[in-house]
Amino acid sequence: MTSNDVRDILELHHKPSSSTDSLVPSKKANKSEKERKPEGIPRELFQLIGGPPPIAFVKPAFKAKPNLRKKAVHWEWQSFNNQGRGQDDQLTLQHWVKCTPTSESEDSGYWFAEYNKKIDILKYDDEEYEKYLTDKDWTKEETDYLFSLCDKYDLRFIVIHDRYEYKDRSMEDLKDRYYSVCKKLLQVRPPEGSDKGALIAMNTYDKAKEEKRKKHMCALYLRSPEEIKEEEALLEEYERIEQNEKKFARERENLLKLLSFQELAQPKRKKSLLSGPTTPTMEVGSSNFHTSAEMPKKNRRTSASSVGSAVIEATFLRSYKIWEIPLRSWVVTPITTMLHVIHILPAQSPAEVHNTPITARKEKFPQGVVVRSSKIPLPKQTMIIKVQKTLQEFGLGPRPSIPTETVCARWVDLQKAIQTLLDVKKAVEKADHELKAKKALLQKIKQNGLGNASKSTNAGDAGGKQSDAATSVTGDGGGSDESNVPAKRERITLTTTPRDAKRAR
Amino acid sequence: GVTIVYPIVYGNVATLLPQKKVPDSDHTHKWTVSVKGINGQEIGHFVKKVTFKLHETYSNPQRIVEHPPFEITETGWGEFELSIKLQFVEGSEKPVTLYHNLRLHSYEDDGSISTSSKNKPVQSFQYDELVFTDPPETLYQILTMHPIPTLPSKPSPNSLY
Numbered sequence: 001m002t003s004n005d006v007r008d009i010l011e012l013h014h015k016p017s018s019s020t021d022s023l024v025p026s027k028k029a030n031k032s033e034k035e036r037k038p039e040g041i042p043r044e045l046f047q048l049i050g051g052p053p054p055i056a057f058v059k060p061a062f063k064a065k066p067n068l069r070k071k072a073v074h075w076e077w078q079s080f081n082n083q084g085r086g087q088d089d090q091l092t093l094q095h096w097v098k099c100t101p102t103s104e105s106e107d108s109g110y111w112f113a114e115y116n117k118k119i120d121i122l123k124y125d126d127e128e129y130e131k132y133l134t135d136k137d138w139t140k141e142e143t144d145y146l147f148s149l150c151d152k153y154d155l156r157f158i159v160i161h162d163r164y165e166y167k168d169r170s171m172e173d174l175k176d177r178y179y180s181v182c183k184k185l186l187q188v189r190p191p192e193g194s195d196k197g198a199l200i201a202m203n204t205y206d207k208a209k210e211e212k213r214k215k216h217m218c219a220l221y222l223r224s225p226e227e228i229k230e231e232e233a234l235l236e237e238y239e240r241i242e243q244n245e246k247k248f249a250r251e252r253e254n255l256l257k258l259l260s261f262q263e264l265a266q267p268k269r270k271k272s273l274l275s276g277p278t279t280p281t282m283e284v285g286s287s288n289f290h291t292s293a294e295m296p297k298k299n300r301r302t303s304a305s306s307v308g309s310a311v312i313e314a315t316f317l318r319s320y321k322i323w324e325i326p327l328r329s330w331v332v333t334p335i336t337t338m339l340h341v342i343h344i345l346p347a348q349s350p351a352e353v354h355n356t357p358i359t360a361r362k363e364k365f366p367q368g369v370v371v372r373s374s375k376i377p378l379p380k381q382t383m384i385i386k387v388q389k390t391l392q393e394f395g396l397g398p399r400p401s402i403p404t405e406t407v408c409a410r411w412v413d414l415q416k417a418i419q420t421l422l423d424v425k426k427a428v429e430k431a432d433h434e435l436k437a438k439k440a441l442l443q444k445i446k447q448n449g450l451g452n453a454s455k456s457t458n459a460g461d462a463g464g465k466q467s468d469a470a471t472s473v474t475g476d477g478g479g480s481d482e483s484n485v486p487a488k489r490e491r492i493t494l495t496t497t498p499r500d501a502k503r504a505r
Numbered sequence: 506g507v508t509i510v511y512p513i514v515y516g517n518v519a520t521l522l523p524q525k526k527v528p529d530s531d532h533t534h535k536w537t538v539s540v541k542g543i544n545g546q547e548i549g550h551f552v553k554k555v556t557f558k559l560h561e562t563y564s565n566p567q568r569i570v571e572h573p574p575f576e577i578t579e580t581g582w583g584e585f586e587l588s589i590k591l592q593f594v595e596g597s598e599k600p601v602t603l604y605h606n607l608r609l610h611s612y613e614d615d616g617s618i619s620t621s622s623k624n625k626p627v628q629s630f631q632y633d634e635l636v637f638t639d640p641p642e643t644l645y646q647i648l649t650m651h652p653i654p655t656l657p658s659k660p661s662p663n664s665l666y
Binding site: 373 | 510512593598599601603631632633634635636637638
């Protein structure tokens with residue numbers, strides 16, 4: 001079909017063209033197009049465009065030629081009775097029936113009658129009623145009426161409820177009565193062979209629950225669009241909070257694992273540590289791990305973690321005492337708050353270190369000869385370079401110079417401690433970052449002024465974090481800005497004082 | 506469940522060759538690489554042979570020494586890594602390979618070559634331990650027959666790695 005034909009059909013405007021009927025195949029149409037010599041535009045282009053085409057187009061449908069060879073089938077006008085209508089119904093209707101050699105020429109019945117399904121509901125007799133089914137609210141008459149309706153309307157309760165004319169009853173009432181009657185009858189009658197329990201279960205009807213449910217449905221349906229939006233927003237907030245909660249819990253788990261590993265590995269050292277005072281400064285060290293939460297809670301600072309952090313500091317300290325590295329190099333690292341604890345812990349001389357027994361580590365070598373230095377386990381692939389760099393910082397080479405059994409064991413411990421150190425460093429950096437971000441947020445909020453409740457709680461949370469970080473017990477992280485500002489200042493001064501104290505030493 | 510630990514020392518000594526002796530070769534140093542027990546103990550009783558693999562520019566880079574002292578003396582001008590493979594008298598034990606970076610020049614602490622002319626020989630040795638876990642009977646006998654050297658409690662004046 002060309003655009004000309006379409007134009008014709010739509011009676012747009014008549015272009016001078018050779019006549020083309022809509023039924024003529026497209027080849028002829030193409031030829032006619034070719035005969036016309038368009039001016040200006042090249043021929044192919046014109047063929048492609050066909051001038052400005054109309055928007056409408058018709059789907060080319062395959063039109064089969066009608067199969068006119070066979071003889072016409074003979075149809076007969078017959079009358080029939082619909083079995084679907086009641087027994088006494090005498091209505092005879094008529095319809096066309098195809099005459100095939102096999103069919104009979106009498107009443108073939110109504111072929112849609114088979115779809116008229118009827119539900120067989122339970123029927124009770126008076127005796128049964130007297131015995132089991134009496135109810136103070138329902139007379140026998142009414143119950144019979146209800147059952148007749150159920151039968152008539154195939155247990156379609158909506159219809160039944162609509163046609164119910166006896167008393168003013170709700171649909172739940174009717175349903176309740178019907179199902180309780182059925183259940184009672186099933187329980188009382190002898191079992192039929194099929195699963196009685198299932199039948200009884202099917203007939204239980206909880207009226208109160210159903211009423212409540214329908215009320216809820218109505219309320220849900222009748223929500224205004226604003227209410228719907230509000231609800232969705234609340235749900236989103238809730239999900240976000242839950243997710244963050246999970247993430248925070250996970251991070252905390254990791255940190256605890258890190259710290260408790262050191263704790264488990266050196267039980268003897270832990271004892272000597274615990275004898276020292278657990279000053280609030282220790283709390284600071286551990287609390288810094290936990291201040292990365294959006295909603296800090298004081299009870300998260302468990303005693304185990306504080307001991308764990310103290311232990312970690314002890315092991316670092318001792319390892320470095322072995323190699324006699326000046327503690328000053330420690331100060332450079334970002335774990336400044338941990339330094340609070342260092343001056344509390346005693347130092348061990350190298351002799352003592354040698355005498356402290358190694359943790360239960362029996363060297364398990366396969367049978368045969370092995371060179372001890374080759375058996376030192378290497379750290380993880382990602383960490384190897386970092387660990388080596390750290391060793392370099394301490395003035396050590398990549399392997400111990402005299403690899404005896406004790407030395408190798410210590411070396412492995414040192415490596416593990418370095419790995420833990422690096423992990424912890426990373427965690428602290430992350431925490432620092434988050435703290436900075438939260439501080440910036442706090443600043444922004446302070447500038448915007450205390451608005452609605454959510455904003456103030458954010459400020460309160462950020463403030464609570466800071467007050468946790470500060471050792472001074474400046475009350476709780478309240479909503480007021482004034483308490484936050486001095487808390488921040490105190491934190492800054494605190495980090496410098498122990499450092500200065502150590503330098504003075 | 507028997508473990509025998511035998512400490513060994515391996516490494517090299519190098520001395521600067523006086524210029525006049527061999528004027529046409531570009532070898533500047535004479536070095537000796539060796540494997541011994543600490544305190545100079547011999548390891549010949551349980552070590553069958555030692556294969557020193559030198560740099561490929563040396564003729565016969567695989568030098569095999571089958572009796573003590575297990576050492577190779579050569580001249581050269583450059584430092585390279587060489588491998589020392591110990592094979593034991595007990596055939597069932599796998600040979601053990603050690604690696605050593607040949608040291609010819611003396612270095613300052615920060616890794617730069619010391620310019621002050623030192624006529625003292627340059628040493629570079631590495632301590633290591635051979636751990637024999639559950640050695641077969643013969644090897645066990647051999648190892649226990651000869652005294653196993655122990656580290657001195659005070660650091661010795663050896664210039665170790």
